[in-house]
Amino acid sequence: MKLPYCEPYKIKMTEAIRTSTRAEREEWIRQAKYNLFKLHSDQVLIDLLTDSGTGSMSDRQWAAMMTGDESYAGASSYYRLKQTIEKIFGMPYFLPTHQGRAAENVIFSALLKEGDVIPGNSHFDTTKGHIEFRRCAAPDCTIDAAADTQLEIPFKGEMDLAKLEEVFKKYPKEKIPCTVLTITNNTAGGQPVSMRNIRGTAELCRRYGIPLLIDSARFAENAYFIKTREEGYADKTIKEIVREIYQYADIMTISAKKDGVVNMGGFVAMRSEELFRRAMQYSIMFEGYLTYGGMNGRDMDALAVGLDENTEFDQLNARIGQVKFLGDLLDEYGVPYQRPAGGHAIFLDAKQILPNVPKEEFIAQTLCVELYLEAGIRGVEIGSILADRDPVTRENRYPRLELARLAIPRRVYTDNHMRVIAAACRNIYERRESITSGYRIAFETPILRHFTVELEKL
Numbered sequence: 001m002k003l004p005y006c007e008p009y010k011i012k013m014t015e016a017i018r019t020s021t022r023a024e025r026e027e028w029i030r031q032a033k034y035n036l037f038k039l040h041s042d043q044v045l046i047d048l049l050t051d052s053g054t055g056s057m058s059d060r061q062w063a064a065m066m067t068g069d070e071s072y073a074g075a076s077s078y079y080r081l082k083q084t085i086e087k088i089f090g091m092p093y094f095l096p097t098h099q100g101r102a103a104e105n106v107i108f109s110a111l112l113k114e115g116d117v118i119p120g121n122s123h124f125d126t127t128k129g130h131i132e133f134r135r136c137a138a139p140d141c142t143i144d145a146a147a148d149t150q151l152e153i154p155f156k157g158e159m160d161l162a163k164l165e166e167v168f169k170k171y172p173k174e175k176i177p178c179t180v181l182t183i184t185n186n187t188a189g190g191q192p193v194s195m196r197n198i199r200g201t202a203e204l205c206r207r208y209g210i211p212l213l214i215d216s217a218r219f220a221e222n223a224y225f226i227k228t229r230e231e232g233y234a235d236k237t238i239k240e241i242v243r244e245i246y247q248y249a250d251i252m253t254i255s256a257k258k259d260g261v262v263n264m265g266g267f268v269a270m271r272s273e274e275l276f277r278r279a280m281q282y283s284i285m286f287e288g289y290l291t292y293g294g295m296n297g298r299d300m301d302a303l304a305v306g307l308d309e310n311t312e313f314d315q316l317n318a319r320i321g322q323v324k325f326l327g328d329l330l331d332e333y334g335v336p337y338q339r340p341a342g343g344h345a346i347f348l349d350a351k352q353i354l355p356n357v358p359k360e361e362f363i364a365q366t367l368c369v370e371l372y373l374e375a376g377i378r379g380v381e382i383g384s385i386l387a388d389r390d391p392v393t394r395e396n397r398y399p400r401l402e403l404a405r406l407a408i409p410r411r412v413y414t415d416n417h418m419r420v421i422a423a424a425c426r427n428i429y430e431r432r433e434s435i436t437s438g439y440r441i442a443f444e445t446p447i448l449r450h451f452t453v454e455l456e457k458l
């Protein structure tokens with residue numbers, strides 16, 4: 001019999017989590033105005049709000065923190081991280097930032113001017129925010145297949161090169177300061193992009209003289225999918241694949257809180273010394289001096305080790321395998337989710353799970369609250385509360401998909417936690433006919449309302 005894989009580590013420290021009664025959870029969620037962001041974390045048994053900054057660091061990362069050099073300028077921690085970034089990504093220049101959106105802020109300050117156009121494959125929301133805040137446009141060139149939740153294709157996050165070329169033809173080169181390729185495609189459900197598509201995007205960009213920026217939060221997971229799904233890559237190491245990906249990039253931004261497996265941090269890296277020189281002033285203005293930016297010395301050391309460790313196959317195989325394990329259990333129970341399972345999360349298809357809740361009563365949010373009441377699980381709504389109101393008509397927007405995202409933190413939960421999650425989903429799915437009402441909004445802010453929204457049960 002072929003041996004199954006297992007986690008390439010053992011656990012030497014634990015953190016207690018607490019079970020609660022349904023009565024307690026009913027009271028807590030009522031006090032939280034049915035907004036899961038407002039729950040205290042000790043009211044949660046399994047926290048799947050995000051996998052960003054919530055992973056557990058290794059003993060080597062914790063040990064590296066003790067070697068952190070907190071010098072204001074020229075810290076050795078900075079040079080250790082610089083060396084790692086050169087080794088892993090082949091990028092000679094970088095600026096540390098406090099997280100991914102700060103890297104976007106620094107580089108877009110240097111690159112973008114009002115009226116510019118920055119095409120991409122489903123820009124991440126903070127990326128789009130930084131583009132639109134500068135009165136620039138962010139046309140979406142994702143392949144159409146990404147929108148079909150039941151379609152199973154290996155690389156569902158790709159850039160549609162025909163759509164991208166249309167943008168290149170429509171606007172003069174001076175108006176397109178860069179193209180953003182996001183790997184994996186977070187907004188499309190953590191779906192990967194093939195090397196063929198990365199190469200194709202880079203070639204098209206080069207032909208039109210436009211720099212390629214890779215938004216890299218889940219670059220290692222994307223490399224794993226290339227190794228396991230794309231012809232010609234099975235025998236390459238993750239590090240070799242990552243090196244090839246970044247040969248095609250001119251600039252990278254990264255939220256290190258994902259595949260860097262640290263709790264806080266990020267950076268922007270580039271090939272061009274000229275661009276680095278232009279970006280420097282924005283690092284100093286928004287983040288900090290060039291050799292620490294938004295990070296402590298100790299955090300740069302932990303990140304250097306995290307990048308090195310998390311570009312090993314066994315780490316990624318255990319992580320992505322666990323997400324798939326949860327997906328397989330849901331398959332067994334017939335619970336519908338967005339297919340195939342992505343790298344970091346399961347996206348439950350709330351419209352199918354709760355067919356009797358009207359869309360005006362926030363279907364995906366209702367499912368998130370049900371999951372909390374059922375088992376103390378905290379997911380996040382990706383539906384009409386997140387979609388906000390139309391800026392002109394102020395009417396609620398109802399996206400085609402109502403999803404409840406269950407993001408799995410790295411190296412935090414065991415497969416037994418996955419079993420609890422799957423069982424809770426199954427129980428809700430089995431009583432779906434009896435769940436007929438949702439929530440109405442009692443308080444909301446004009447933008448980004450999902451973080452602070454207050455709801456009333458109908």
Ligand SMILES: *Cc1c(COP(=O)(O)O)cnc(C)c1O
Nearest residue numbers: 099100101124126186215217255
């Ligand atoms: C998380 C993320 C960001 C933003 O990073 P933060 O660290 O949350 O600021 C940008 N792009 C992608 C693709 C991400 O996943």
